[in-house]
Amino acid sequence: MSLFLIAALPFLGAVLPALLIRAGRNAAASAAGLTTFLALMGLLIHIPSVMRGDVVTARFEWIPALGLNANFMLDGLGFLFALLILGIGLLIILYARFYLSREDPMGQFYTYLLLFQGAMVGIVLSDNILLLLIFWELTSLSSFLLIGYWKHLPEGRQGARMALAVTGGGGLAMIAGMLILGNIAGSYDLSVILQNKDLIQASPYYLPALILILLGCFTKSAQFPFHFWLPHAMAAPTPVSAYLHSATMVKAGLFLMARMWPVLAGTDAWFYIVATTGLITMLLGACIALFKDDLKALLAFSTVSHLGLVTMLLGFGTKFAVVAAVFHIINHATFKAALFMTAGIVDHETGTRDIKRLGGLRHLMPITFTIGTIAALSMAGLPPLNGFLSKEMMLEETVHTTWLNSHYLVPGLALLSALFSAAYSFRFVSHVFLGPERTDYPHHPHDPPVGLWLAPAFLVVLVVLIGLYSAAIVGPLVAVVSSAVLGGAELPYYSLKLWHGFTPALYMSVVAVVGGLFLLSLYRQSNALWNALPRPEAKVIFEAVIGALATLSRWITDTLHNGVLSRYAIIVVAFTVGLGYYAYTSGTIGPVTREPLPAPVIPIIGWICLVVATLAIMWFHRNRLLALVLIGVVGLIVSMAFNYLSAPDLALTQISVEVVTMILLLLSLNFLPTDTPRDSSPARRWRDAAISVVAGVGTGALIYAVMLRDFAFPTISDFHLANSYKGGGGTNVVNVILVDFRGFDTFGEIIVLGIAALIIFALTESVLSTNVRAYLLNRKPHWPQSGDSHPLMMVVATRVMMPIALMVGAYIFFRGHNQPGGGFIAGLVVAIAFLMQYMASGYTWAIERQRFFYHGTIGWGVLIAAATGIGAWFNERPFLTSDFGYINWPPLEEFEWATALLFDTGVFLAVLGAVMLALDSLSRLAWQPGMAQEFPMDINPLRNDPKVDELKEQA
Amino acid sequence: MEALVASAVGVMTAAGIFLILRRRTFPVILGLSLITYAVNVFLFATGRLALDAPAVLNKYEEVPYTDPLPQALVLTAIVISFGMTAVVVMVALSAYLSSKDDHIDMTAQDSVDAPGEDA
Known part of the structure; x- marks a missing residue:
């Protein structure tokens, strides 16, 4: 049996007891036993070659550049330990089946036990010390679970914590020691290290490496003065103690000393x-x-x-x-x-x-x-x-x-x-x-x-x-x-x-x-003598040390992390500015290689608008509504600048995002105070202004310097331009990058967007489940409401525009692969079309007509995008490889199909769902019971309207 | 043109940083929006500026194209920043509605009340 399989079997088998415990305790125990038995048989098959003195190996290059290879080897030493681990493991599994009582979760026990067993087998079979370190830490973690198995016993939890602290701490020291050793030998493979005794012992780093590695071994094998954790680990169930302390965990330190004996011993x-x-x-x-x-x-x-x-x-x-x-x-x-x-x-x-x-x-x-x-x-x-x-x-x-x-x-x-x-x-x-x-x-x-x-x-x-x-x-x-x-x-x-x-x-x-x-x-006498002798209690000392460390770290945290967010912000900004200054003074800057573009009048006017609006925001920001309007100006100018500077996709995206952001901020301003009181002293404001100006000047100067110089290295953009049509089937390179070249990024981004929307939904739910709900229902608005909350003109206009807006969305979506547009922009445009209905006709009216939940829209979007990506596997291509072709249906003109379009559909749905869910959640906060009776634009005189009935009665 | 773009980035950054150093949630949100604009334009400008050269391939003649890669990165950044703004707005709103206080700084009392301090 391959060494990979022997090491992996316990890990693979670890899921079985957890699943099979529903079928009874015998099923769980048998699954654990069978897994161990298989691994043991796999090991015993190698007896002839091991007894001949051969070394069985299994090698897999994982990250060769870092020396991190999944190399396993089986020699006599590894064989003995693996035999003890698996053989005694099998006996323990049998014993534990009868030892544990009905109240103990047995499935969990066997899962932990197999995880631990796998980690131990991994240690003794590793040929790569980095791999060995990973397994080493895994034994610390899984033994923590085993020792603390009786979670209801405080001794169990304390013992588990102590064992983890001591063996895990030693493990950290050992990582350092092993890395030093690997550096001296020039390889992380044990088989190479073991050949280099003279090189290692002559190195000036021999002693530090030795001490660090021994720290790991001594803590694991409970050597003085780290022996105190072992007795406290006895709070575990007896099968665990028998396993950990006879054959496995504590022997890991001995194993490693034996393993390293040829290179480290003799001095x-x-x-x-x-x-x-x-x-x-x-x-x-x-x-x-x-x-x-x-x-x-x-x-x-x-x-x-x-x-x-x-x-x-x-x-x-x-x-x-x-x-x-x-x-x-x-x-x-x-x-x-x-x-x-x-x-x-x-x-x-x-x-x-x-x-x-x-x-x-x-x-x-x-x-x-x-x-x-x-x-x-x-x-x-x-x-x-x-x-x-x-x-x-x-x-x-x-x-x-x-x-x-x-x-x-x-x-x-x-x-x-x-x-x-x-x-x-x-x-x-x-x-x-x-x-x-x-x-x-x-x-x-x-x-x-x-x-x-x-x-x-x-x-x-x-x-x-x-x-x-x-x-x-x-x-x-x-x-x-x-x-x-x-x-x-x-x-x-x-x-x-x-x-x-x-x-x-x-x-x-x-x-x-x-x-x-x-x-x-003489036991009676000697015991009396022993009890009369003063001796340090390890647990008390350990608890005191841990307590002192906890107090220290709490003090550091409370001092640095005192909840004043504005101070964190200023520290981050000041540090970044300082870093930028250091880079500026220590680096060199190349000569100007690009001619600046001319600046005609209209861009200059736009620039003036932007700068004035931005400075006005700084000055008038305490009037929140005004600041919001000014932000809108800035956003519009930015989108126009994108359009002017050859980025039509960005302009379209920016302007549609601008609309939904404005709606979002206006909605939130509905609930927040209308003005920001003056909190900061003049000195503080001047300090903040000074830092801001320095940071702004630095950023502006940096990008100015960048724009006037050519690329220092050839970019990958030329590849994208050259392959967009040939490989991606689209002429809009920006869209092809999004859905094809970097489709995986986009896939991640729509997931992030969906998660953000779900967070907003969840926050709304949790806010509405508290007493805030009563406050919101009885809230009086800041500003006087307009007499007609659903003006006729606006209602008519938005309803007429709805199909047109959807058509525009579809148009933008379909042309996206070849012309500016695509799923992102189409999703935003369609979302705006829906939002217009919310605004004009009211929330109640809109959700009565909503046929699907936005959560589902997000979910379908992500699933469609994922399914498109997975589709590539069936053609034996990597995830998200796109395909395209041309269809000719007379009398239509030839048109293109591309799997990228399907992916873009996923993007479209996810963006649409996320935007709608976010704004819908915020709108729910504004809902008040009286609104249900308001009907926007009563176009159907036959409808049962209490107001109409009332009027009829009066007449 | 480069000077205009660079100075606009600088002004927006400065105003954004000034606003995120305020002590109430709403100015901080506005400041984040301004910084978002500045960062997006900054990233876009690392592709260098070009006039009348959109990265849409022309089948009929050889024309210059602008750098498409920063544009693609910025496009998703714009959409993601909407999601980020929405989350921050919602957090700020929940905090204000629950405590009727829109300060961003935690007081000493808040840290005492904070959960997860079991000894």
Whole structure:
């Protein structure tokens, strides 16, 4: 199976549980299980080539210019982790089906789980570090969803937030480190980076890159001092804890350290940072774990301790330590997943996981007792179980390690943590299962159904078999994985067996086990001592730091973003002016290359009108109606200027937009105050005026300079001119650009326009649903109303003009491809024709005759445009490729058809609908109940009109 | 001609900026309209000015054409700016109708009342 498919399967499968949960919980669980099983089978197919030591790859160039390629590779290391992720994932899916209760949304659970699984598989199979980073962040996000799965529990939400903050923060550091590493190596492909050990370690950026990458690994793998998030993540359901903390999430950091081992390891910096951190974490985790009363907290800290163990081994930088680390990763995954599941079963069946309330369960839950005891003894490092083997190798390696010239420090501390480790493992067994039976369990405990204990039982069988026949079962795998971690270097001498003779490691093991038993026998005293010791509470510190950061950012936001919009505006303008000034002083300007056009009298008159009107707006803007009239003047002059300067399409658009904008602003002015009071002090007005003048002069000078110079580079306009007729079938190049060359832009723009109209509609709806409605219904207008709100002359004129206006619209629409016009302009013209009816005959009259809703018009417009674009796919062309041809129907003259016309129909409908919906919404605000009785121009004497009836009665 | 267009752009920009620095909604809307004109003319003018040379192909003789691309961009900009103006007008209107106040600046009281401040 292709590596792409293996990585994609969990993501693809993630939708299934969410959909299938309606068919029942078994369907959702089976879909999740089947997806995982398929991916697992796909992985296992590659066993022969992986065991030969080959690297399976799948490459896809995505953005080669950025080095961002979707490259996957499968070597021994990736295979081991993918096997753990998918294999234990399958067991967890089985276990979770029986663990979760009816109230828990199981579809959601499996969806999150598969998303997480996909992200993890992506990490271990990535050959490109940018791709790896994406998957890395995805694990942080999806684990957030999983840890916070029980949304009703505050601990769950806090734990999820903490995990996201710590691992996500580390991930950010890692992005920086990876980018540095990629820059040093000159490639973002792991296979290239891994070949460049000398180059990377000689680089001055080696240390920063190392520290940043390790930050990512340490936060993810819960290494000291970032270990505190892991126990808090235990608020998640037990299947999540078992999955995240035995085989996957926390192992991602170990995976990456192993992956990068060939290039990063072997230096003093690596040894002292990684091995020391691992050693401290191992000791600290083991020590805390012993004194935890919550079963899952005990396992959480023991996980921290074991992660520290593997980190320390990788940090040693020796080949033998790598083999031990690889072996321990396998062993830890098996016994720890089984232990988490056991803890979940105990919790599920007794109703508590508080060790102080448990004990004596061995006869009540014999199966659980057997499973839990074997797994715990493996964790303690007792022969003949697998935990013993890798712990022996670890102890053996520490004996040969010197730390700052001390031969005893590392083995001593390792022995101490092995002792603690044995003690908490024995405590797990004795305080939960041994001892006298109790009568005060919250539930009556008994062994769970087979679905719940099958998965841990399977793992425990592995624990025993690996312990007894390690060389036969996992020997080849360990060899292949170790040589992948070592980067192809020769494997050291090692042997996976129980008996190596009387070695120092054996003595240390014996001391650890006996010491552990002794420590447990003194548990009461040591626990009292532990509780008497002062120790920092990580959660309190974390919350305090987060609280301080939140206060700081709130202060910054409130200071910069204090709600004074006019201040933001002035900052933006002043900054832009400053930027322009900097560009002007720092750049150079070429010589004038164009002759200015002559300026005859009429344009000069237009210019005078425009400038006078604009200055008058500035001066008289407090009289709002006057300012509006003056704006209209400016708009008219601008459209005339477009017409004069060879832009007939723009002139047509501008003048029709001008009309609808004016209607819109007049409508709004109906509700707003008629005058703007003088708010600003004279000093402020002068300051604003000064900034405005500087900005205006700058803008004017810039465009003046541009207009007098030719293009610095050849433009694409010549292409448009040359291909408009040949390729687009139209002679109006502006229209062909809109509907053809840049049709996708236009498509986006009509969508934006439609959204704007819908926003206006929604705002109107929400305003009218508040007490504003009562105010509007009883509102008195600002100005005296005209005596006749529907003047006869205007009503007649608009109704006569309606068909003519529609005809003009149609004409403009159809000629648009070859002559000035098109869908935009036609839509505006037809909208104006409708608006005239609203104005002359009244809103009530108009909507009584409205046969369709404007929402639908917008929708059809967008759909028609989209369908036209999609039509190109059926001819195996890209989206929105247009086609055209000529039709000859005698006796008509030959005429052209073009798919662009259909697209333009969509534009037409969308523009029409958007303009009408916007203005219609505003008009609704003005509606008052009395208006319903007013009839514009009573042309039908037979109609039932109360006024007429009244008159008849009087007569 | 270029001087006329450039100075008109400058005057409209200056007046538009002056108006958007006012403290009530309606002048700000007017200012945005003026800036819209200025920006549209500015963009149009980057295609350089030409007289009697519309970008409509002439089948019968070789004639000069003006630059069609800025025109196409400005055409959609004009229509979109209508949509933008309409939304801003509606927002301003809703705010005024709900609070009977058309100041654009939020007062300290407004920020206290603002939602989304859960600790």
